[in-house]
Structure formats: structure tokens, C-alpha cells
Amino acid sequence: MPAKKTTKKSQKKSSPRSKKPIATRKSHSQLSYIGTRYRRVRRRMQDFLARRPHRSFRRTRRRDYVRSLDLPGYFSFTASVTRQLWQYKKTYGLMIILIALASALLSTVASQDIFNQFVSTIHDNGGDLFAGGIGQIGKASLLLVLGINGSLADTPTDGQKIYAVLIALFAWLVTVWLLRAQLAGSKPRLRDGLYNAGTPIVSTFLLVLLGALQLLPAGIAAVAVSAVAGNDAIQSGLLSMTFYLACFLLLLLSVYLLVSTFFALVIVTLPGMYPWQALKTAGDLVTGRRLRVLLRLGFGGLAIVLSWVVIMLPIIMVSTWLQTALKWTAWIPIVPTVLTLLSAATIVFAASYVYMLYRRMIDDGSAPA
Numbered sequence: 001m002p003a004k005k006t007t008k009k010s011q012k013k014s015s016p017r018s019k020k021p022i023a024t025r026k027s028h029s030q031l032s033y034i035g036t037r038y039r040r041v042r043r044r045m046q047d048f049l050a051r052r053p054h055r056s057f058r059r060t061r062r063r064d065y066v067r068s069l070d071l072p073g074y075f076s077f078t079a080s081v082t083r084q085l086w087q088y089k090k091t092y093g094l095m096i097i098l099i100a101l102a103s104a105l106l107s108t109v110a111s112q113d114i115f116n117q118f119v120s121t122i123h124d125n126g127g128d129l130f131a132g133g134i135g136q137i138g139k140a141s142l143l144l145v146l147g148i149n150g151s152l153a154d155t156p157t158d159g160q161k162i163y164a165v166l167i168a169l170f171a172w173l174v175t176v177w178l179l180r181a182q183l184a185g186s187k188p189r190l191r192d193g194l195y196n197a198g199t200p201i202v203s204t205f206l207l208v209l210l211g212a213l214q215l216l217p218a219g220i221a222a223v224a225v226s227a228v229a230g231n232d233a234i235q236s237g238l239l240s241m242t243f244y245l246a247c248f249l250l251l252l253l254s255v256y257l258l259v260s261t262f263f264a265l266v267i268v269t270l271p272g273m274y275p276w277q278a279l280k281t282a283g284d285l286v287t288g289r290r291l292r293v294l295l296r297l298g299f300g301g302l303a304i305v306l307s308w309v310v311i312m313l314p315i316i317m318v319s320t321w322l323q324t325a326l327k328w329t330a331w332i333p334i335v336p337t338v339l340t341l342l343s344a345a346t347i348v349f350a351a352s353y354v355y356m357l358y359r360r361m362i363d364d365g366s367a368p369a
Contacts, residue, residue, distance in 0.1 A: 069289055069364055074299045077360070081353050088182060091190050092175075092348055098190075099171050099344035106163040110152040110336035118146060119320055140316040144308070147339050168347055169204050173197040175351035176269050183359065203268045206275045211261045218254035221247035259290050262297065266358045285361060293357070300353040304346055311342060 071077065085092050103109055122139055146152055156164070174190075177197035181188040225247055260282040268278035286293050315338050322329045 069292065069361060071292070071296070071357075071360055071364070074296070077296070077357070078300065078303050078353070081349070081356050084179070084182070084356065085349065085352055088178075091178065091188075094190050095171070095174065095178075095193075096341060096344045096348060099167060099347065100340045102167050103164065103340055103344065107160045107167060108153045108156040108164075110147055110333075110339045111154060112331065112333040112336050114152050114154070115143070115147075115333075115335055116323070116330055118143060118152070119323060136317055136320075137313065139320070140313045143316050143320075143335075144312050147312070147335070148308070152336065152339070165208070166201075169201060169208065170198060171344070171347045172265065172351045173201065173204060173269060175348050176266055176355050179352055179355050180269075197269075199271075200269050200273070203273070203275045203278070204265060207261060207264050207268060207279065210275075210279070211258060214257040214261060215254050217250040221250040255294065256290065259294055259297070260286050262354050263293075263358050266355050285358075289361075293361075296357055297354070300350070300357075304349065308342060308346075312338065 072080070100109075122142065143152075174193040174197040178188055178190075178193045181192070224243075228243065260279065263282035263285055264275070264278040267273060267281050268275055270278075312335075316335055319334045322332075322334075
């Protein structure tokens with residue numbers, strides 16, 4: 001007898017794969033995807049722990065690590081940054097002027113009218129408090145503090161705040177680009193930096209947003225201290241000590257997180273570098289070195305503050321004396337102009353300081369402790 005022909009329909013019914021329900025196949029694929037993701041996350045965590053020998057809230061004994069990273073002294077390193085900028089003073093001088101002009105046109109800067117109003121208010125209400133040489137220094141110091149915290153400028157709009165952030169970020173990127181080219185042996189012009197340095201602006205902005213989030217613990221501590229300082233909410237000495245200790249730990253947490261973010265802002269300017277990859281690389285770079293790096297950054301900040309004091313105090317004192325001796329000089333914006341230029345120079349110096357510290361750490365070649 002001839003064999004029965006097997007139809008496609010019967011073959012499909014006899015296929016073992018078709019017997020599995022669709023829901024079962026979907027659940028198996030979902031479990032496979034979850035397992036793959038879990039193994040990938042676990043492998044990343046193992047790599048992270050292998051790169052970071054230290055553990056939170058666990059003491060690392062001295063025998064388990066070696067102090068690496070040979071850096072020059074604080075003063076010699078700061079002097080080397082200054083020499084590097086002075087060697088190309090024409091380029092960086094033009095850049096500082098360009099930053100100041102962009103700030104004056106797009107953002108808000110110190111106003112001569114507001115400065116004159118503060119000078120008149122201090123003169124009328126100060127009395128004998130600001131008399132004599134010490135009093136003049138005190139008055140100049142007060143005006144300097146007002147200039148630093150932005151009280152000498154008009155209240156900026158939201159658009160002006162955005163422009164100010166973009167100008168600062170672009171100045172940072174141009175400075176890093178110029179330094180990288182100069183240390184590589186090239187002699188770039190300012191226009192080369194202006195045309196080529198803006199590529200990682202989005203990545204840099206994302207890292208700045210991350211830095212703002214890392215400042216949240218310090219912001220919470222500042223709000224808590226300001227709320228408690230205005231009243232007698234905390235009477236007990238032990239409770240007060242515990243409160244201020246907690247606020248100090250929150251501040252320390254923000255500082256701890258920001259150390260690696262500063263270097264990530266430099267690493268992200270490398271071609272093809274992504275923000276998360278830059279942050280990971282910066283974290284590996286400062287592992288076991290955070291305190292030393294923090295002290296270096298703190299010394300750089302102290303050098304900036306001293307520079308402001310040394311430059312601005314004499315200028316403010318001379319400007320106020322001129323307004324008293326020669327009334328017609330009251331309209332000349334000496335202090336606002338110098339404040340704007342010095343703010344631009346601060347951005348350039350800070351970017352140069354962080355970048356050259358990063359290069360010293362890379363050139364040292366020693367592995368993190």
C-alpha cells in the first residue's frame with residue numbers, strides 16, 4: 001500500500017518546538033536576559049573592587065599599601081603653573097580679555113553705580129569704625145567681599161546665569177586644550193583653541209551637573225546650620241556637638257566626591273571620551289591619593305584667594321581715595337573692570353592648575369596606593 005503523505009500541517013503539529021507555549025518561551029528569554037545583565041553587573045563590580053583596594057568604613061593597614069605619587073612642593077608646583085602661563089602671556093592675556101568682554105556683553109558684571117552706592121553708605125554709616133589706616137583696609141576688605149559674592153552687580157536673569165555658566169565652561173575647555181598642545185611641544189594660537197576646544201561641551205556640562213549633585217550634602221549642611229544658628233533650637237551641648245559633627249561629615253562627603261570630578265573635567269576633553277568613562281578613570285587615578293590631591297587643590301584655592309587680596313585691596317583703596325579727592329573720577333569703573341578681569345584670570349589659572357596637576361600624576365607613572 002502507498003505510504004500516507006505527510007502534510008505540512010501534520011509536520012507542524014509533530015514539531016517538538018511548537019509544543020512549548022508562547023508564554024514559556026518569553027519567560028525563558030526574559031530570565032536569560034536578566035541573568036546576562038546580572039553577570040555583567042557582577043563582573044563590573046568585581047573589576048571595580050579589584051581596581052580600588054580600599055573599602056569604606058574599613059581600615060587599610062599600612063602594610064597593605066605603598067605611598068606612591070612623587071609630586072613637587074606646593075610653592076614650586078604653583079610657581080611652575082605661573083611660569084607656564086607667563087611663558088604664553090600674550091595668548092592667555094588675550095583670552096582673559098575675551099572672557100571679560102563676553103561676560104560684560106552676555107552676563108552680568110560689577111556696576112560702578114552700585115559700587116559708588118556702597119562706598120557712600122559705608123562712609124555715611126561707618127563713623128569712626130573705618131577711620132585711620134586700619135579702617136581703610138577694613139572698608140576695602142568689606143567692598144572686596146561684596147564684590148566676590150556678587151553684591152556689586154545687578155541681579156542676573158536666568159538667561160544671564162546660563163550664559164555665565166557656558167562662558168566659564170568654554171573658558172575651561174579652551175585653557176585645557178591650549179595647555180595640552182603647549183606641553184606637547186606645539187605653539188597654538190588662541191583662535192585654534194577657540195575653534196577646536198568646544199567639542200566636549202556637552203560631556204563637560206553633564207559632569208558639572210554631577211558636581212552640582214555632589215554638592216547637595218554640603219548644601220543640606222549649610223541650610224541646617226543657617227536654620228539652627230538663628231534660634232536656640234539646640235540647647236544641649238552634646239546634641240549641638242552631634243549636630244555640627246554631622247554637618248561637617250556632610251561637607252566632607254561633598255569634598256570627597258568632588259576631588260575625582262575635578263580631574264574628570266580634564267579627562268573628558270580627550271578625544272572620544274565619555275562622561276562616565278572619564279569619571280571612572282578619574283576615580284581610579286585618585287584612589288589612595290585623595291587627601292594629597294585635596295591638599296594640593298586647597299593650596300591652589302588659597303593662592304587664588306591671596307592673589308585677590310593682594311591685587312584688589314590696593315585698587316579699591318586707591319579708587320575710594322580718588323573718589324574723595326577728585327569727585328569727577330567717580331564715573332570711572334576701575335574696580336568693576338579689575339574685578340571682571342580678575343574673575344576671568346581665576347578661571348584660566350584654576351583650569352591650568354588642575355590640568356598640570358593631572359599631568360604630573362599621569363607622568364609619575366606609579367600605580368594608585
